[in-house]
Amino acid sequence: MTVKVMIPSPLRPYAGKRDSAEFSARTVGEALGHLTTEFAELRKHLFTEEGKLRSFVNVYVNDEDIRYLAKENTPTKDGDTISIIPSIAGGCIQRRRLELWQGWDKVREESPIANLSSESNQNLKE
Amino acid sequence: MATTVQPQTGAKPAASLSNEEILRYSRHLIMPEVGMEGQLKLKNAKVLLIGTGGLGAPLGLYLAAAGVGKLGLVDFDVVDFTNLQRQVAFGTSDVGKPKSEATRARLANLNPDIQIESFETQLTSANALELFKDFDIIVDGTDNFPTRYLVNDACIVLGKPNVYGSIFRFEGQVTVFGMPDGPCYRCLYPEPPPPGLVPSCAEGGVLGVLPGIVGSIQAMETIKMILGRGDNLVGRLLLFDALGMKFRELKLRKNPNCPMCGTHPTITKLIDYYEFCGVRGEEAPGPTVQVPEITARELKARLDRGDDLFILDVREPHEYQICNLKGHLLPLGELTRRVHELDSSREIVAHCRSGKRSAEAVDFLRKAGFRKILSLKGGILAWSDEVDPSVPKY
Numbered sequence: 001m002t003v004k005v006m007i008p009s010p011l012r013p014y015a016g017k018r019d020s021a022e023f024s025a026r027t028v029g030e031a032l033g034h035l036t037t038e039f040a041e042l043r044k045h046l047f048t049e050e051g052k053l054r055s056f057v058n059v060y061v062n063d064e065d066i067r068y069l070a071k072e073n074t075p076t077k078d079g080d081t082i083s084i085i086p087s088i089a090g091g092c093i094q095r096r097r098l099e100l101w102q103g104w105d106k107v108r109e110e111s112p113i114a115n116l117s118s119e120s121n122q123n124l125k126e
Numbered sequence: 127m128a129t130t131v132q133p134q135t136g137a138k139p140a141a142s143l144s145n146e147e148i149l150r151y152s153r154h155l156i157m158p159e160v161g162m163e164g165q166l167k168l169k170n171a172k173v174l175l176i177g178t179g180g181l182g183a184p185l186g187l188y189l190a191a192a193g194v195g196k197l198g199l200v201d202f203d204v205v206d207f208t209n210l211q212r213q214v215a216f217g218t219s220d221v222g223k224p225k226s227e228a229t230r231a232r233l234a235n236l237n238p239d240i241q242i243e244s245f246e247t248q249l250t251s252a253n254a255l256e257l258f259k260d261f262d263i264i265v266d267g268t269d270n271f272p273t274r275y276l277v278n279d280a281c282i283v284l285g286k287p288n289v290y291g292s293i294f295r296f297e298g299q300v301t302v303f304g305m306p307d308g309p310c311y312r313c314l315y316p317e318p319p320p321p322g323l324v325p326s327c328a329e330g331g332v333l334g335v336l337p338g339i340v341g342s343i344q345a346m347e348t349i350k351m352i353l354g355r356g357d358n359l360v361g362r363l364l365l366f367d368a369l370g371m372k373f374r375e376l377k378l379r380k381n382p383n384c385p386m387c388g389t390h391p392t393i394t395k396l397i398d399y400y401e402f403c404g405v406r407g408e409e410a411p412g413p414t415v416q417v418p419e420i421t422a423r424e425l426k427a428r429l430d431r432g433d434d435l436f437i438l439d440v441r442e443p444h445e446y447q448i449c450n451l452k453g454h455l456l457p458l459g460e461l462t463r464r465v466h467e468l469d470s471s472r473e474i475v476a477h478c479r480s481g482k483r484s485a486e487a488v489d490f491l492r493k494a495g496f497r498k499i500l501s502l503k504g505g506i507l508a509w510s511d512e513v514d515p516s517v518p519k520y
Binding site: 008009010013019054055056058060063064065067068083085086087088089 | 270314315459
């Protein structure tokens with residue numbers, strides 16, 4: 001079952017600038033799972049930490065909202081198009097600081113900064 | 127599903143057109159879908175535009191040209207040079223003028239037979255119901271989430287249709303909310319995204335033609351609704367992708383559990399929408415991070431003195447192409463991943479366009495162990511103002 005996932009422009013920076021991706025998947029959840037495995041940075045934009053689809057992200061199979069189907073368990077068939085429709089306001093709202101800290105632990109492990117003091121370690125846990 | 131919006135307010139409706147009006151609207155009058163009856167409906171219609179920017183410009187121009195009898199224009203903003211790339215109701219001579227008034231003057235010149243009222247005010251929970259009550263249709267051409275939810279809720283409270291359009295870079299969305307059997311904005315998006323998960327200024331921008339297309343579709347829907355002709359966008363979200371040049375549509379359903387328009391609404395009056403959206407508006411920007419700063423003049427003096435300073439530019443590559451201070455380019459969004467490129471033993475001055483992103487970068491780097499790091503106060507804009515006017519502002 002090959003399905004096409006359409007990636008909207010606000011999320012393309014987190015998806016290697018791609019506008020769509022194709023996966024073999026039997027459900028919407030499976031397709032989004034593949035998508036966020038391939039593009040890990042997308043995960044936090046689509047799912048909460050508990051792995052639930054975020055409430056401000058709408059997902060459609062063809063032209064139907066999965067909220068009115070079987071949500072993430074909505075079955076998909078060959079040739080289906082899954083669309084992620086984020087809310088856009090037309091304006092610009094400042095990026096929140098939190099985002100900067102995403103993935104920091106991994107970076108620190110891989111390339112520790114020489115003078116990272118215990119004090120700043122403390123700060124990281126704030 | 128054709129839905130006619132009956133004029134709800136005002137004096138006795140106009141029953142005829144003058145000879146000048148007949149001449150002006152002749153290309154409408156000879157269409158059976160409009161005709162004299164439709165043109166009189168337009169003349170008796172009252173439409174309120176929220177926002178007179180990129181979307182408001184084509185909306186205002188087409189609705190005024192079409193002979194919509196009364197137009198209200200709500201905007202608190204002032205025209206600046208960066209608006210002219212897409213806000214086509216303004217001319218260069220309008221820079222510095224209030225947008226609502228500049229639009230009013232432009233539309234009055236286009237059609238002196240209609241009534242145009244400008245409201246130079248920010249739409250708030252305190253004034254929305256009062257502003258909306260004298261109009262039949264509300265058209266949402268704003269640019270921020272708090273106002274979108276406010277427009278939606280006020281329309282539901284008053285039972286008025288809301289012709290919605292929004293844009294981002296190359297993509298647009300259009301639909302009609304607030305009809306009795308149709309969905310509202312909260313049925314589509316129960317909650318706004320938290321500020322951290324929407325694209326920042328640097329990733330934003332909009333191709334100038336896009337609001338022209340989306341605003342024109344909103345104008346078309348408004349006019350069809352007044353005429354009671356055709357199939358409107360109630361229950362359908364029209365998506366426009368300008369790069370792929372594709373239109374698609376999705377089904378929108380009225381959510382029976384919608385807190386605003388569902389069977390048991392839990393929101394029955396207007397709320398604080400900035401709090402709801404977790405942001406403060408442009409009027410009251412949230413506190414920026416407090417970090418050690420250097421002014422543009424101090425930086426210039428230190429560079430002239432030959433101090434060893436590492437200039438870190440945290441903007442995006444396309445911004446670097448517009449102008450730069452020959453710094454090391456490392457976009458804020460990549461800072462976490464590329465932090466090892468920086469030498470924490472050297473003194474670093476981080477800068478961006480206005481000082482916001484560099485403050486965040488400095489805050490982050492300080493917590494990551496950097497000690498000798500400053501943020502350029504006011505960014506490249508301040509550098510242009512205080513040190514080198516040949517550096518363009520954008």
